Amino acid sequence: MNYTKIATALMALAIAGSASAMAQAPQSPVPIDFSVAGYGAGKPLSVVKAVLSVHPTGKDDTILLQNAIDHVAALPLQPDGFHGAILLRPGIYHVRGHLQISTSGIVLRGSGPSTTTIVADGVSRRTLIEAGGIADPTVGSPLTITDDAPVGAQSFKLASTAGLSVGQTVLIRRPSNAAWIKSLGMTGLPGTYANARLDWAPGSHDLLWDRTITAIDPSTGKIEVDAPITTALEKQYGGGTMATIQSNPVLEKIGIEELTLDSAHNPKYPKDEDHSWIAIELDRVQDAWVRNITARHFADSAVFVGHRARRVTVIDSRSETPVSEPGGYRRQSFVVYGQQTLVYRCHSDSGMNDFATGLVASGPNVFLDDEATNSLEPSGPFEGWASGVLYENVHVPASKIQMILDQTRAQGAGWTAANSLIWDSTAQALEAKGPEQAPNFVVNNAAPLYKSQLAARNLQLGALDAKPAFDDKNPRAFIDAVAHNVPPAPPIHPIKIVNGRFVEDGKAIWGENQGEAWWKGSTSPFVAAQLTQSSISRFMPGQTAPGLTEDLNEFASRMKQHNAVFIQVNPGLWYDHRRDAHIITHEPDGNVWAPFFELPWARSGEGVGYDGLSKWDVSRYNPWYFERHREFAKLAAQQGLVVYFNMYNDHNVLEIGPHYADFPWRTANSINNVGMPEPPPYHPGGTKLDVGNEFFNVDNAPLRKLHHDYILHVLDELGDQPNVIFGAAYQFAGPITFEQFFQDTIAEWEKAHHRTVKIALITGKNTTDAILADPVRSKQISVVDMRYWTYLPDGTLWAPDAGINKAFRAQIEAKFPGYQDSPPATTPELVYKQVREYRDRYPNIAFVPMESGAGPLPILMGGGAAQSSLRTSGPGARPGGPNQDSIIDKFVQDYLANDLMKMSPVDGWVADPAANWVLADDKADVVLIDARSGPTLTLDKALAHPTYRAIWVDPNTGTAKDPVEISAKAGASIPKPDEKDWLLLLRAAR
Numbered sequence: 001m002n003y004t005k006i007a008t009a010l011m012a013l014a015i016a017g018s019a020s021a022m023a024q025a026p027q028s029p030v031p032i033d034f035s036v037a038g039y040g041a042g043k044p045l046s047v048v049k050a051v052l053s054v055h056p057t058g059k060d061d062t063i064l065l066q067n068a069i070d071h072v073a074a075l076p077l078q079p080d081g082f083h084g085a086i087l088l089r090p091g092i093y094h095v096r097g098h099l100q101i102s103t104s105g106i107v108l109r110g111s112g113p114s115t116t117t118i119v120a121d122g123v124s125r126r127t128l129i130e131a132g133g134i135a136d137p138t139v140g141s142p143l144t145i146t147d148d149a150p151v152g153a154q155s156f157k158l159a160s161t162a163g164l165s166v167g168q169t170v171l172i173r174r175p176s177n178a179a180w181i182k183s184l185g186m187t188g189l190p191g192t193y194a195n196a197r198l199d200w201a202p203g204s205h206d207l208l209w210d211r212t213i214t215a216i217d218p219s220t221g222k223i224e225v226d227a228p229i230t231t232a233l234e235k236q237y238g239g240g241t242m243a244t245i246q247s248n249p250v251l252e253k254i255g256i257e258e259l260t261l262d263s264a265h266n267p268k269y270p271k272d273e274d275h276s277w278i279a280i281e282l283d284r285v286q287d288a289w290v291r292n293i294t295a296r297h298f299a300d301s302a303v304f305v306g307h308r309a310r311r312v313t314v315i316d317s318r319s320e321t322p323v324s325e326p327g328g329y330r331r332q333s334f335v336v337y338g339q340q341t342l343v344y345r346c347h348s349d350s351g352m353n354d355f356a357t358g359l360v361a362s363g364p365n366v367f368l369d370d371e372a373t374n375s376l377e378p379s380g381p382f383e384g385w386a387s388g389v390l391y392e393n394v395h396v397p398a399s400k401i402q403m404i405l406d407q408t409r410a411q412g413a414g415w416t417a418a419n420s421l422i423w424d425s426t427a428q429a430l431e432a433k434g435p436e437q438a439p440n441f442v443v444n445n446a447a448p449l450y451k452s453q454l455a456a457r458n459l460q461l462g463a464l465d466a467k468p469a470f471d472d473k474n475p476r477a478f479i480d481a482v483a484h485n486v487p488p489a490p491p492i493h494p495i496k497i498v499n500g501r502f503v504e505d506g507k508a509i510w511g512e513n514q515g516e517a518w519w520k521g522s523t524s525p526f527v528a529a530q531l532t533q534s535s536i537s538r539f540m541p542g543q544t545a546p547g548l549t550e551d552l553n554e555f556a557s558r559m560k561q562h563n564a565v566f567i568q569v570n571p572g573l574w575y576d577h578r579r580d581a582h583i584i585t586h587e588p589d590g591n592v593w594a595p596f597f598e599l600p601w602a603r604s605g606e607g608v609g610y611d612g613l614s615k616w617d618v619s620r621y622n623p624w625y626f627e628r629h630r631e632f633a634k635l636a637a638q639q640g641l642v643v644y645f646n647m648y649n650d651h652n653v654l655e656i657g658p659h660y661a662d663f664p665w666r667t668a669n670s671i672n673n674v675g676m677p678e679p680p681p682y683h684p685g686g687t688k689l690d691v692g693n694e695f696f697n698v699d700n701a702p703l704r705k706l707h708h709d710y711i712l713h714v715l716d717e718l719g720d721q722p723n724v725i726f727g728a729a730y731q732f733a734g735p736i737t738f739e740q741f742f743q744d745t746i747a748e749w750e751k752a753h754h755r756t757v758k759i760a761l762i763t764g765k766n767t768t769d770a771i772l773a774d775p776v777r778s779k780q781i782s783v784v785d786m787r788y789w790t791y792l793p794d795g796t797l798w799a800p801d802a803g804i805n806k807a808f809r810a811q812i813e814a815k816f817p818g819y820q821d822s823p824p825a826t827t828p829e830l831v832y833k834q835v836r837e838y839r840d841r842y843p844n845i846a847f848v849p850m851e852s853g854a855g856p857l858p859i860l861m862g863g864g865a866a867q868s869s870l871r872t873s874g875p876g877a878r879p880g881g882p883n884q885d886s887i888i889d890k891f892v893q894d895y896l897a898n899d900l901m902k903m904s905p906v907d908g909w910v911a912d913p914a915a916n917w918v919l920a921d922d923k924a925d926v927v928l929i930d931a932r933s934g935p936t937l938t939l940d941k942a943l944a945h946p947t948y949r950a951i952w953v954d955p956n957t958g959t960a961k962d963p964v965e966i967s968a969k970a971g972a973s974i975p976k977p978d979e980k981d982w983l984l985l986l987r988a989a990r
Contacts, residue, residue, distance in 0.1 A: 025449075025452035025456055026447035026448075026449055028421065028443070029441045030152075030420065031151055032228050032230055032363075033152065033227075033364070034366050034450050035450060035453035035454040036226070036227040036228070036311075036364060037311075037341055037342040037364050038311065038313040038340065038342030038344075039288065039311055039313040039342075040287055042454050043459065044464055044466060045289050045464055046080065046253065046255070047467075048085045048107045048255065049084060049085060049475075050084065050109065050475040051085065052071065052475050052478045053088075053476065053477050054088050054093075054477070055479075056091035056093045060095070060121070061093040061094055062097040062099070064480070064481035065088075065093060065118075066099055067482075069099065071480070072085075073102075073105075073106055077104075081104070082105040082106070082107065082253055083105040084106075085106075085107035085108070085109045085255075086109065086478075087110075091115075091116065092117045094119050095118055095120055095121065095128065097126075098127060098276075099118075099128065099129045100129075101129070101132075101254055101256075102131075102133065103251065105253045106131075106254055106255075107255040107468075108255070108256045109257050110257070110259035110260070113258060113293065116259050117259070117262055118261050119262045119264050120261070120262065120279075121264045122275070123623040124275075124276070125273070125276065125299070126276060127277070127280070127281045128276050128298075129256060130283075131256065131280070131281070131288065132250065132283040132284040132288075133250050135248050136248065136284065137171070137210075137245045137246075137249055137250060138248055139243035139246055140243050140244045140246050142173065143243065144239065145158060145233055145240040146221070146239075147235075148233060148235055148239070150232050151228075151230060151388075153228060153232075153233075154224055154225050154226070154227065155222055155224045156172070156222070156242065157220065158221045158223060158242065159221060160221065164213060164223065164244065165213065166214060168244055169211070169212055169245045170211055170212070170213060170223075170242050171208060171209070171211075171242070171244075171245065172208070173207070173208055173209075173240060173241050174207040174233055175203070175206055175237075175238040175241075176200065176203060176207075177238040178202045179236065179238075180234075184200075184414070184415060184435050185435075186199065189407075192581045192583070196580065197411060197580050198412045198414075199412065201526075203527070204526050205359075205385050205524070206360065206526070207360055207362045207387060208307070208308075208360075209227070209229055209230075209339060210245075210308065211226055212225060213225055223242065227339075230363040230387035230388025231385075231388075231438060232437075248284075250284045250286050250308060251286075251288075252285065252286055254285055255288065257290070257291035257468060258291065258293075260295075261294070261295045261298075261302075262297055263295075263296070263297040264276075264297070269604075269605045270323070271603065271614055273325060274622070275297070275299065275323070276298060277300040277301070277541055278298060278304045279295035280293065280295075281304040282304070282312055283305070283307065283309050284308045285308075285309050285312075287311050288311075289314070289315065290315070290317055291313075291315050291316060291317070292317065293317040293318070294318045295318065295319050295320070295333075296321055297320075297321055297322065297323045298323075299331075300322075300331065300542065301335050302318070302333050302348075303333075304335050304541075304542040305341050306337050306542070306543070307360075307361075307362075309339070310338060310339045310340050312338065312341040314341070314342070314344065315345055317334075317346045317347075319334065319346075319347070319348045319354075322351070325603065325605075325613045326352060326376050327591065327612065328409060328410070328593060331354075333355070334346055334348065334354065334356070334370075335358060335542070336357050337358040337359065337361045338362075338365070339363060339364075339365070341365045341366070342365075342368060343368070343370060344366075344369060344370070344461075344464065347370070350376060351375055351376065351379070352377045353378065353379055354372035355367045355370055355380075355401075356380070357386035357417070358382070358383050359383035359384050359386075359410075360384065360385050361386040361389070362388070363387050363389055364388040365386070365388065365390070366389075366450055367392070367394050368450050370394045370395070371396075372396045373398065375396050375397075376398075376399070377399060377591075379391075379396050379399065379400070379427075380400070380401050380417070381416040381417040382406070383409075384412065384415065384416060385417070385418055386417050387417070387438070388418075389417055389420040390423060390449065390450065391423065392425065392450055393423070393424050393448075395426045398428070400429040400430070401422050401427045401431070402416075402429070403417035403440040404417075404432075405433055408591055411521070411522065411594075412522070415438075418440070419439070420432070420434070421441050421443055422440075422442045423449050424444065424447075424449075430442045492637040493639070494637060494722035494723065495642050497782050497844070497845075497865070498901040499843060499901050499903075500863055500865055501846065501865050501900050502642065502846060503901045506898075508892065508896060508901045509565050509640065509642075509897075510860070510888070510892035510900070511565030512562065512564040512889065513564070513848070513866050513867060514567050514568070515869045516533070516536065516569045517532055517533035517534060517535040517538065517572075518570060518571070518651075519572060519580060519597070520532050520580060521538065521580075521594075523593075525543070525545045525548060528546065531547075534558075535597065536550065536569055536629055536632045537569075537597065537599075537625050538550065538595045538598070539594070539596045539598045539624070546558075549595070552628065552631050553635060559641060565640070566866060566869070568869050569629070570646035570729070571599050571646075571652075572597025572599065572649070573597070574659075575596050575598070575599055575611055576611040576662060577592075577593035577595075577596075578611070582658040583661070584660075584661045584682075586610050587610060587611050588612070589612050590612035590613050592612065592613060598624055599625065599664060600625050601616050601617065601620065601621060601710075602616070602617050602621055603615070603616060604620075604671045606671055609668065609669040609670075610668060615669055616664035616669055616671070616672075618674070619672055619706060619709060621710075626713075626718075630718060630721070633721035636721070636724070637721060637723045640723075642723050643724045644725050644762070645727070646729050646732075646762065647711060647727070647728060648728065648729035648732075649729060650731040650807065651730070651807070652665075653691045654806065654807035654810070655690070655810055656688055657680060657682055657688070657689040659689075660680060660689055666680070672706060674706065675702055677691065690806060690810075692734050692807075693734065693805045696734035698741045699737075704741070707738075707745075711749075715746065715757065724757070725759070725760045725782060726746065727759070728742045728762075729762075731807065732767075732802065733763065733802045733808050734803065736766075736767045736771070736803055739761070739771060740771075743777050743780050746780065759782055760783035760785060761781055761783070761784045761785065764799065765789040766799070766803070772841075782845065782846060783845065783847075784842075784847050785848045785868055786835075786838070787822075787849065787850040787868040788808045790823050790826055790830070791826055791830035791831075791834055792823070792824065793826050798815065798823055809821060822850060822852075825853025826852045826853060828857065828858045831858035831859065832858035832862045832917060834849055835847055835849055836905055839864065839905065840863075840905075843904065847863070848864065848865055851867045851868070856884065856889075857955060857981075861917040861919055861928075861930050862917070863905045863919075883956075891958065891983070895985055896926075896928070896985075899926045902922070903920055904921075905918065906919070906920050908940060909927075909939065909940060909943070910937060910940055911938040915933045916931050917929070924944035927985075928984070928985055929984040930955075930981065930982075931981070931984055933980075935979050936973050936974060936975050937984065938972070938974070939968060939970060939974070940971075941970050942970040943968035943986070945968060945988040945989065947967060948966055948968050948987060948988055949986070949989050950964050950965070950974070950984060950985070951963045952976070953983040954977075954982060954983075955983050961977060965989060
């Protein structure tokens with residue numbers, strides 16, 4: 001046989017084989033045993049006895065089916081490793097929630113796809129059936145693999161085998177270090193923000209293989225495992241490690257079979273996406289199968305196999321009539337991110353990527369005897385470095401099968417596959433392109449590869465054809481549709497504003513104020529968690545993790561862990577991460593890049609917007625977006641967090657054209673009569689764009705009506721949530737007329753619903769002052785964010801104006817070259833002055849200024865409620881500032897939680913008031929003095945009590961001195977621990 005290998009160009013192999021040669025295992029240019037893919041590493045599927053049967057009720061059967069699953073999970077485990085099967089009798093089962101199989105040894109079986117259907121009702125984008133563990137396995141300390149290991153290796157050398165034993169499950173990791181990434185040419189790529197969009201970050205493409213130890217030779221340090229690796233371990237690129245699984249092992253032996261799964265959708269909208277996206281998802285499970293399933297109308301996948309799923313067979317299954325936009329991360333009928341997965345004899349229709357492998361799918365994975373019809377886009381790996389993939393006898397007549405260098409279908413995909421094969425398959429084109437160190441091939445040879453490799457292990461593919469029995473001697477009927485063991489709703493902790501401070505359960509709260517991500521993103525869980533921040537409404541189909549689709553419970557808990565009490569949320573800049581390149585051109589197609597920033601408005605299904613998907617209908621709303629925000633708002637109330645919900649993002653309409661390019665309210669992107677100028681009025685000679693006043697123009701009647709209805713809808717969704725504070729827009733630099741309209745619309749809603757909501761002013765000083773001077777509208781204001789105006793170090797006030805069709809950032813850049821997000825740092829004294837002058841006039845409003853390089857103490861002592869999420873940047877920024885932030889957070893929690901809301905700034909109590917600030921309650925029972933300089937502190941007047949218990953606290957370290965008793969008479973001189981800044985907390989001696 002003759003091979004032609006082209007390492008960095010199209011690879012094709014024409015291999016002629018005689019009948020006698022076909023009877024033998026054919027020679028493969030990739031030294032991987034693909035036969036380990038599938039249930040039991042290529043073994044026949046189990047036929048499991050049904051122990052329970054269920055009949056549909058005609059109502060919502062979610063609880064009935066979940067109870068049946070949980071009931072079988074509680075039965076004794078049988079010798080075959082199964083608790084038993086649940087048999088769904090013929091009929092239609094409606095499920096408004098989702099079904100979770102989270103115990104090993106469970107089979108969910110219908111009576112055949114022609115007679116048994118589960119319908120995913122409702123508008124939620126959830127997966128209909130999820131099977132597998134809840135959390136990833138945890139591992140022990142990694143052991144270094146000391147020698148290189150080639151592609152296909154199953155034997156590895158360790159420095160020591162101590163503590164290892166045959167049968168243990170281990171995790172082999174191949175790191176993706178900077179040297180390896182550079183060798184592939186996947187760094188230093190051209191383009192705006194290419195380092196964040198296209199370059200591979202170290203750690204982003206680690207390969208993980210779950211394997212079982214089959215042999216150990218302590219004398220040589222050799223370990224053998226049950227399946228091969230698919231990319232070589234090379235010491236020059238960091239080698240590899242092996243670690244034992246310590247806890248949370250993956251589940252085992254789960255099957256889903258003989259069903260039709262249907263995603264109910266709105267037939268009025270042929271591209272409707274407000275319905276279930278994925279029929280079945282398998283993750284954190286091994287030895288699982290999906291057999292004879294038909295999935296209809298799902299937006300994304302019939303079967304999604306996650307990263308930690310292993311030894312999975314998907315057989316005789318179909319994806320039919322998907323309903324979605326024809327765009328990226330949709331219609332991936334059978335998509336594999338995991339290991340040792342076999343997709344066999346499956347059919348897909350109208351897919352965007354009918355048979356797909358995702359980011360660092362570590363393999364070996366096999367698509368065998370599969371067929372796609374009416375394909376809209378090619379099948380194949382699409383995100384980056386799917387390793388060890390075999391497409392054998394796969395037919396995609398309407399499109400391609402490809403393994404290429406690609407930067408179009410997914411963010412930073414690059415080399416989509418490694419050490420992979422397209423074998424005896426047909427399509428409009430077969431393309432295999434790979435780097436020299438991990439080439440991919442097209443092989444034209446009718447001799448079967450997978451079956452031959454399987455036969456070499458004394459296994460046969462035909463054994464998969466065993467069918468389950470549907471009667472199983474009539475297992476008893478299960479009728480329990482009552483929800484059991486439902487925990488009571490957690491208590492809520494409503495936020496109140498008392499004396500200008502935030503209060504929860506009678507205690508003052510003080511903590512960090514964090515922003516939400518609204519641009520940038522990554523499909524790499526490693527990069528997403530480390531670098532892209534979190535967003536409540538970011539959506540990554542099929543994947544839940546920090547920086548992807550957030551687990552909102554975990555997100556809220558993470559905020560609490562970091563003492564982030566406040567979060568600013570607002571619509572993202574754009575839906576599609578291709579726009580991160582900051583270009584203004586119309587995208588050439590709908591291959592949008594995930595994770596997506598879901599927006600409050602709905603797609604129309606009509607026309608084509610600038611991101612390549614259909615235009616928006618801003619008179620309709622995205623139920624998933626509001627479902628997520630409502631869920632998080634409830635969690636915020638349960639955990640004592642505060643959500644600033646900004647209804648718009650001012651960035652969309654001010655500063656630069658890319659922010660506006662995909663904006664749903666742009667005339668080119670909307671089916672509504674928004675009245676915005678088109679083409680956009682870019683500034684001469686560039687792409688600068690300022691249409692804020694046009695967008696926030698309440699004299700434009702059609703636009704005003706759309707704004708009015710949207711504001712009311714937001715309140716309908718979130719207005720009953722006690723810990724949500726509403727703002728017009730993030731960085732709102734629009735005209736005061738819109739702020740007035742915004743507040744009047746809220747007042748209209750409040751009157752109709754007999755409730756009040758909290759409103760924050762987050763705008764310029766000119767608008768803020770005008771609203772606070774308004775005798776009616778001022779009474780609506782709960783919070784004022786003072787982030788943009790400041791006193792400069794020379795004492796002059798700098799306050800950029802709202803309403804002049806210019807972003808605050810642009811005004812900062814024009815006034816202070818070298819600055820963008822914030823004006824220059826100023827002095828603590830001037831931050832204190834800024835807070836005091838508003839606090840003294842409006843003591844019942846919570847003021848939230850920027851720290852302006854001065855830290856949190858001037859805000860605390862001046863009577864502020866918290867510091868803004870925006871921090872001073874550029875020259876003069878406070879080095880190491882967040883350290884003092886956390887110290888003061890803890891100080892307030894430990895010493896002032898019961899008292900801060902009773903305390904106000906006072907004057908005339910101490911000498912040198914410019915250097916010593918005082919907070920006290922009305923009775924002077926509790927007094928806090930910030931003694932900022934000098935060796936002593938002198939009282940100018942006697943305090944209300946003759947003696948006080950005094951504690952000195954260092955605001956830079958949190959260290960507290962032992963309490964002492966001091967005299968509080970006029971003229972008393974109190975020595976400080978040293979001349980630095982110290983906090984003196986006084987409590988009246990009893």
